[in-house]
Structures are given as structure tokens and as C-alpha cells.
Amino acid sequence: MINIHRLSFKWHTQQTIPTLTIPSLVIEPGEHVFLHGPSGCGKSTLLSLLAGINKPSSGSLCVLNTNLAHLSNRKRDAFRSDHIGYIFQNFNLLPYLSPLENVMLGCQFSKSRQQKALQQSSSLEQEAARLLSALGLTTEHHQQSVANLSIGQQQRVAAARAFIGSPELIIADEPTSALDANNRSAFIELLFAQANIAGSTLVFVSHDESLQTLFNRSISLMDITEQAV
Amino acid sequence: MILIKLAYKSLLNRRGSAFLTLFTIAISVMLLLSIERVRVDAKSSFSNTISGTDLIVGARTGDIQLLLSSVFRIGHTNNGVSWQSYQYIKQQRGVAWTIPLSLGDSHKGHAVLGTNTDYFSHYKYGKKQTLAFSEGTAFSHLNEVVIGSEIAISLGYALGDEIIISHGMGNTSFHHHDDNPFTVIGILNATGTPVDKTLHVPLAAIELMHGVGHSEHEHEHEHEHEHEQHENLTGEPKQITAFLMGFDSPLYTLQVRRNINQYKPEALLAIMPGVTLRELWEMLSIVEKILLLFSSIVVLVSLLGMLTTLLASLSQRRRELAILRSVGARPWHLFSLISIESLLITLLGCILGCGLFYGLMSVAAGFLQSHAGISITIAMLSDYELGLISAIMAAGFIVGLIPATRAYFYSLADGMSIKI
Structure with a gap:
């Protein structure tokens, strides 16, 4: 699913020491990976590379057997919209769209995800509603203003948006940091359930190592990176 | 299509400032159209003061x-x-x-x-x-x-x-x-x-x-x-x-x-009265030009108001841009989104401005006829006036390119990391 080989990344070409260097990392399809590390160890940088926002300076970064290092900006944007669902830390939703519209937004920029969503349900709206319900958001919340939802409910909407159109890779960037402990594990269970149904690989990033036990694989970014000394 | 919908909903969400911006544009459009209509009609009233006399x-x-x-x-x-x-x-x-x-x-x-x-x-x-x-x-x-x-x-x-x-x-x-x-x-x-x-x-x-x-x-x-x-x-x-x-x-x-x-x-x-009337109007043309200049400046100021509003809102919307990037929007999508917003504001401003213009003209026509001797024609917009409106639309679009360009570079610089 993800295959990283001798990856290094610099913000500027003049930079002498790379911001991030990963000799090797392999994540198999369907894995639920917990990626942790202290602040500033390069988690955000790695995620921006995985999501195709930034491009590796050297080495290869293959997602779904596509080397993102060789794709143009435009193709990486298209790749992201087709194959990656992204969940932010918090404030994930566009305030002027309803929860349902926020979920549909997940496949508005990708034809292939729209088609996949339409294989599940007869319309995008129905698929969005199905996902919201599956993630525990009752129909009465589907149309109400995003501002009236609790943080936990908002994160479920964000998760539904990441899952619509069954992307192969789900990246969750500290999605539970604003949730309390009960909500946290419930939310992660829901993520697992959906990821299993959709057959998606889940990369879950957090600095909270207590969550680690829930995952079948845990990677410490400190262990896999080559730290500049 | 999704961009137009997003632009519309986003504006609706910020309806307070968006409406004020739209309203200032409408007022300026009304002012420009009114001044121009009165000027053109005053000119024709003026040159119609005497006719048939050789x-x-x-x-x-x-x-x-x-x-x-x-x-x-x-x-x-x-x-x-x-x-x-x-x-x-x-x-x-x-x-x-x-x-x-x-x-x-x-x-x-x-x-x-x-x-x-x-x-x-x-x-x-x-x-x-x-x-x-x-x-x-x-x-x-x-x-x-x-x-x-x-x-x-x-x-x-x-x-x-x-x-x-x-x-x-x-x-x-x-x-x-x-x-x-x-x-x-x-x-x-x-x-x-x-x-x-x-x-x-x-x-x-x-x-x-x-x-x-x-x-x-x-x-x-x-x-x-x-x-x-x-x-x-x-x-x-x-x-x-x-x-x-x-x-x-x-x-x-x-x-x-x-x-x-x-x-x-x-x-x-x-x-020959026709010739001399024309000469006289030429002498007054400086006043005409000053009027046109001032109403154009009012339009410009209203568009700058829109620029300010869009730029100010943009820094608050970097999260929104990051979310859109995360679902696959490309930087030029965000550029278009902001451009569409400025076009929408200008377009609605022009439409409202035309409405206000006709309202004002129908109220003022009687007054102008009796007090200034100018007979106002409440007709469809002339080609000249449509030209003015197109110019305003074009100016609004050009002004909108500034925040649009900024959104483009924000989205390149921020990527999906959210900076507020």
C-alpha cells in the first residue's frame, strides 16, 4: 500500500540537512497503523508527503504502486482526491455546508470516488446519509448547521467525508485530540469498522501513545527516521 | 458547478459583510447610471430647447x-x-x-x-x-x-x-x-x-x-x-x-x-441655433466629464471595499482552503472559487443597482421635469449603459483577481497544514 524507500524531504533546495529522512517504511493494504512521535518529529511533514501536497526531494514514495515523487502537482492533487481520505485534528468542516453536504464534498473533486459512492447507494446524498448513520449520526443531525454539532459529531462527519467513495487510504491527523477518553475509543472503533467495510488502509497519527493498544500495528516515527545529528 | 455552489453558500454564510459590500456596489452602480442617464437626457433636453428655427x-x-x-x-x-x-x-x-x-x-x-x-x-x-x-x-x-x-x-x-x-x-x-x-x-x-x-x-x-x-x-x-x-x-x-x-x-x-x-x-x-447649442454644450462638457469622473471614482471605491472585505475574510478562511485542498481541490480551484465570489458580488450588486436606479428615476422623473426641465426617459438600459455595467463587471472581476491570487498562493504555501 505504502512503500517508502530512501525518502528525504527538504523545504528548500538550499537546505543542507533534510527535514525528514526515512530509509524504509512499508505499510500493507488493510493495515490499521498507529503512527506516533513527539511534536516536531516530522509527522505533519510525512502526512503532507503521503497526501501528495509536498513532493519528496529524493527517494521514492509509492502509494498504491504509484510513485508520488514522479507525479506533477496536478496529478498528485488528482491522486489525492481519488485515493485518499483525510481527517484533520479539529474544525474539519466547512461551516456553510450542512453535514450531508460536507460529506458529499469528499467526492466532488473525483469522478472515480463518485462512481464508487454510487455503487453503494443510488445517489451521493443517500450514500452520505448512509455513512453518517453508520458513524452514529442520526438523521435529525444530517441537515442541521455544522456549528450546532458537538466536536465528536463533527469528527464523525469528517470521518464520513473521508470514507465516501471508499478511498484506499485514510489519513487521520490527530482526529481524537479534542475528544474525551470515552468518545476517543468509540470514534476509533467506528473508524476501524468503516475501514474494514471499505477495505481501506488507515494511517492514524497521534502523539497520545495510550491509543496504541487499539491498533494492530504501531510505528514510532522516531524509530524509522534517520535523525540528523 | 460545485465551485459556484460553494461560492454562493460561502457568501451566504458571510451574508452580513457580503450584503454590505454588495449594497455599496449597488449604490455606486445606481449613482453612475443615474448621473449618466440624467446627463444624456439633459443633453438631449438642452439640444431640444429650440428646433425648427433656422x-x-x-x-x-x-x-x-x-x-x-x-x-x-x-x-x-x-x-x-x-x-x-x-x-x-x-x-x-x-x-x-x-x-x-x-x-x-x-x-x-x-x-x-x-x-x-x-x-x-x-x-x-x-x-x-x-x-x-x-x-x-x-x-x-x-x-x-x-x-x-x-x-x-x-x-x-x-x-x-x-x-x-x-x-x-x-x-x-x-x-x-x-x-x-x-x-x-x-x-x-x-x-x-x-x-x-x-x-x-x-x-x-x-x-x-x-x-x-x-x-x-x-x-x-x-x-x-x-x-x-x-x-x-x-x-x-x-x-x-x-x-x-x-x-x-x-x-x-x-x-x-x-x-x-x-x-x-x-x-x-x-x-444657427443647432450649431450654437452644440458649441455651448461643448463648453459645459468639462462639467459632464467631472461628473463622470466622480461617479467612476465612487464605483472604484465600492470595488475597493469589496477587495478589502474579500482580503480580510481570506485570512480567516485559510482553514476552509486547507479542507478543500484535502478533498482534492487544486490551487486553481481555490483561485476560481474566490474569483466567482467577487463576480457574484459584483453581478448581484449591478442587478440591485439597476433596480435602485429605476426606482430612483421613477421617483425623480417628475421632480427633474418640473424643476430642471429635464425629461427623463424611463426606458430599457441603453447600449452605453450596458457598456458601463459590463465595465463595472470587468473591473469587479479584475479586483477579485487579487484575493484569488492570494488564495492560490496560500493554498500552495499552507498545503493542508492549518494556519490561523
């Missing part, structure tokens, strides 16, 4: 001065045209009609014009319309007066009222001809020209008031023969201020004009 003849002075004094009743001509010269020129070949004009007296600050009944049949304004009476008829006695519509309204005169004429212009004239009261016999329809503000009396009456004409009056008026009436009402004054001429064919105009300008016994000037 020449205006007066004592030698400036072209514009003669036009101002004879048609607009502004200023004085110190000299007049002697009756002999008038009689001579009147008999030239090709002359269809002449209207003698004698100015210099006033009633409560309004010009009193001594003339004959030819005035009511040959004087034309606008698109060669003759004067029409809303009430009463033309004068047929020496002590009768025909008043313009505005005089009737502002001074509250009705048929049968008696009025006193003063010597000289202005309210403060010392010399009132109180021994010669005039009876209102006719009220003219509104024309939107200085005729509305004029009192018309028989030419002979002017001379009579001043005690220089022959004192023949009060004769048989039952006589239906018009020519007879003219003789009586015209009298034989020593001189008149000016006279209007119409020819059988416009071909005579230039030749007669030259003859008059070279007329030996007296220094005279003949002008």
Missing part, C-alpha cells in the same frame, strides 16, 4: 450670448435690431416666417417676452413640436398674457388672473408698469424648455407700457382674419431684441445668414 438674428454680439439671451433668457443684449432692418430682412427671398422677440421686462423675476401670435404656431422645441395650450388660447388683446406651465404652477396663476409687469429684470425692479395690468388668457403645456418660465405678451404691449409705441389699442377683435390681428398686436416698435427665422428650404439658411452678417446699415448677427 436662424436667430440679433444685434452683433457673441454667438453664445445671443443664444443665451434669446432662447434661454440669460443675460441681456445691449442693442437690439431696428424695426427697419427686421422689416427688410423679413422680406428676403425664401423666408417662410419670422418671430420678433422683445425681452427686458420681467414679472417676479421671470422673463416677459413680447412677441406675436406666430410664436405659438412656428416656435418649435424637442422633436419639432409646436407649443400647445393646456388651458385658454393665444393672446388676442394687448392686455392679455400667455404664461408658461411652470409660471402657472409656481406662482399659482389661473386663467383670468391679473398680473403686473416690471421694467427690467429681477424681483427688485423699482419700476412697475402698474397702470398696465395683464390678464392671463392662456397657459402652455410643459415643454422642459425656458418657455415654461416665460410670460408671453403681445409685442405692441411692450411698447405701449414703455410709452414709446403708438397708442392704438382696443379695436375690433371679433375679426377672424389672423393677419389683421398680427398687425395690431405686433405694432411698430423702434427696435426688437432679436427675431427667429424659418425658411422655405434650408438651402437659404447659409446665404441669408451671410447677408445678415454683412448687412451694412446695422451691425447684426445671425446664428
Whole structure:
């Protein structure tokens, strides 16, 4: 699913020491990976590379057997919209769209995800509603203003948006940091359930190592990176 | 399509500031359209002040001065045209009609014009319309007066009222001809020209008031023969201020004009009113340009207001841009999103502005007609006005490119990391 080989990344070409260097990392399809590390160890940088926002300076970064290092900006944007669902830390939703519209937004920029969503349900709206319900958001919340939802409910909407159109890779960037402990594990269970149904690989990033036990694989970014000394 | 929907919903979400921005644009569009419509209509009203008259003849002075004094009743001509010269020129070949004009007296600050009944049949304004009476008829006695519509309204005169004429212009004239009261016999329809503000009396009456004409009056008026009436009402004054001429064919105009300008016994000037009106309007064109300049600046300021609003909101919307990036929007999608927002605001602003413009025009049309003599046409937008609106739309689009470009670079720099 993800295959990283001798990856290094610099913000500027003049930079002498790379911001991030990963000799090797392999994540198999369907894995639920917990990626942790202290602040500033390069988690955000790695995620921006995985999501195709930034491009590796050297080495290869293959997602779904596509080397993102060789794709143009435009193709990486298209790749992201087709194959990656992204969940932010918090404030994930566009305030002027309803929860349902926020979920549909997940496949508005990708034809292939729209088609996949339409294989599940007869319309995008129905698929969005199905996902919201599956993630525990009752129909009465589907149309109400995003501002009236609790943080936990908002994160479920964000998760539904990441899952619509069954992307192969789900990246969750500290999605539970604003949730309390009960909500946290419930939310992660829901993520697992959906990821299993959709057959998606889940990369879950957090600095909270207590969550680690829930995952079948845990990677410490400190262990896999080559730290500049 | 999704971008238009997003732009619309995003604006709706910020409806407070978006509406204020839209409203300032609407006001500026209304202002620009109104000023331009009034300007264009004022120009046509102005050039329609007199029509169908081929020449205006007066004592030698400036072209514009003669036009101002004879048609607009502004200023004085110190000299007049002697009756002999008038009689001579009147008999030239090709002359269809002449209207003698004698100015210099006033009633409560309004010009009193001594003339004959030819005035009511040959004087034309606008698109060669003759004067029409809303009430009463033309004068047929020496002590009768025909008043313009505005005089009737502002001074509250009705048929049968008696009025006193003063010597000289202005309210403060010392010399009132109180021994010669005039009876209102006719009220003219509104024309939107200085005729509305004029009192018309028989030419002979002017001379009579001043005690220089022959004192023949009060004769048989039952006589239906018009020519007879003219003789009586015209009298034989020593001189008149000016006279209007119409020819059988416009071909005579230039030749007669030259003859008059070279007329030996007296220094005279003949002008073609259309040409001189145009010259006069050219002199006023600086005012026109300043008006256009100011209303354009108002439009510009309103667009800069939009720029400020969009730029200010943009820094608060970097999270929104990051979310859109995360679902696969490319930087140029975000560029388009902001451009569409600015276009939407400008478009709705223009539409609302047109609505306000028509509202204002329908309210102000009556006022402008009665107070400024400008007849406003409440018609569809002209090509020129549509051009103005397109220019505003284009300017709005160009202004919107600034925040759009900034959104583009934000999205490149921020990626999906959220910076607030």
C-alpha cells in the first residue's frame, strides 16, 4: 500500500540537512497503523508527503504502486482526491455546508470516488446519509448547521467525508485530540469498522501513545527516521 | 458547478459583510447610471430647447450670448435690431416666417417676452413640436398674457388672473408698469424648455407700457382674419431684441445668414441655433466629464471595499482552503472559487443597482421635469449603459483577481497544514 524507500524531504533546495529522512517504511493494504512521535518529529511533514501536497526531494514514495515523487502537482492533487481520505485534528468542516453536504464534498473533486459512492447507494446524498448513520449520526443531525454539532459529531462527519467513495487510504491527523477518553475509543472503533467495510488502509497519527493498544500495528516515527545529528 | 455552489453558500454564510459590500456596489452602480442617464437626457433636453428655427438674428454680439439671451433668457443684449432692418430682412427671398422677440421686462423675476401670435404656431422645441395650450388660447388683446406651465404652477396663476409687469429684470425692479395690468388668457403645456418660465405678451404691449409705441389699442377683435390681428398686436416698435427665422428650404439658411452678417446699415448677427447649442454644450462638457469622473471614482471605491472585505475574510478562511485542498481541490480551484465570489458580488450588486436606479428615476422623473426641465426617459438600459455595467463587471472581476491570487498562493504555501 505504502512503500517508502530512501525518502528525504527538504523545504528548500538550499537546505543542507533534510527535514525528514526515512530509509524504509512499508505499510500493507488493510493495515490499521498507529503512527506516533513527539511534536516536531516530522509527522505533519510525512502526512503532507503521503497526501501528495509536498513532493519528496529524493527517494521514492509509492502509494498504491504509484510513485508520488514522479507525479506533477496536478496529478498528485488528482491522486489525492481519488485515493485518499483525510481527517484533520479539529474544525474539519466547512461551516456553510450542512453535514450531508460536507460529506458529499469528499467526492466532488473525483469522478472515480463518485462512481464508487454510487455503487453503494443510488445517489451521493443517500450514500452520505448512509455513512453518517453508520458513524452514529442520526438523521435529525444530517441537515442541521455544522456549528450546532458537538466536536465528536463533527469528527464523525469528517470521518464520513473521508470514507465516501471508499478511498484506499485514510489519513487521520490527530482526529481524537479534542475528544474525551470515552468518545476517543468509540470514534476509533467506528473508524476501524468503516475501514474494514471499505477495505481501506488507515494511517492514524497521534502523539497520545495510550491509543496504541487499539491498533494492530504501531510505528514510532522516531524509530524509522534517520535523525540528523 | 460545485465551485459556484460553494461560492454562493460561502457568501451566504458571510451574508452580513457580503450584503454590505454588495449594497455599496449597488449604490455606486445606481449613482453612475443615474448621473449618466440624467446627463444624456439633459443633453438631449438642452439640444431640444429650440428646433425648427433656422436662424436667430440679433444685434452683433457673441454667438453664445445671443443664444443665451434669446432662447434661454440669460443675460441681456445691449442693442437690439431696428424695426427697419427686421422689416427688410423679413422680406428676403425664401423666408417662410419670422418671430420678433422683445425681452427686458420681467414679472417676479421671470422673463416677459413680447412677441406675436406666430410664436405659438412656428416656435418649435424637442422633436419639432409646436407649443400647445393646456388651458385658454393665444393672446388676442394687448392686455392679455400667455404664461408658461411652470409660471402657472409656481406662482399659482389661473386663467383670468391679473398680473403686473416690471421694467427690467429681477424681483427688485423699482419700476412697475402698474397702470398696465395683464390678464392671463392662456397657459402652455410643459415643454422642459425656458418657455415654461416665460410670460408671453403681445409685442405692441411692450411698447405701449414703455410709452414709446403708438397708442392704438382696443379695436375690433371679433375679426377672424389672423393677419389683421398680427398687425395690431405686433405694432411698430423702434427696435426688437432679436427675431427667429424659418425658411422655405434650408438651402437659404447659409446665404441669408451671410447677408445678415454683412448687412451694412446695422451691425447684426445671425446664428444657427443647432450649431450654437452644440458649441455651448461643448463648453459645459468639462462639467459632464467631472461628473463622470466622480461617479467612476465612487464605483472604484465600492470595488475597493469589496477587495478589502474579500482580503480580510481570506485570512480567516485559510482553514476552509486547507479542507478543500484535502478533498482534492487544486490551487486553481481555490483561485476560481474566490474569483466567482467577487463576480457574484459584483453581478448581484449591478442587478440591485439597476433596480435602485429605476426606482430612483421613477421617483425623480417628475421632480427633474418640473424643476430642471429635464425629461427623463424611463426606458430599457441603453447600449452605453450596458457598456458601463459590463465595465463595472470587468473591473469587479479584475479586483477579485487579487484575493484569488492570494488564495492560490496560500493554498500552495499552507498545503493542508492549518494556519490561523
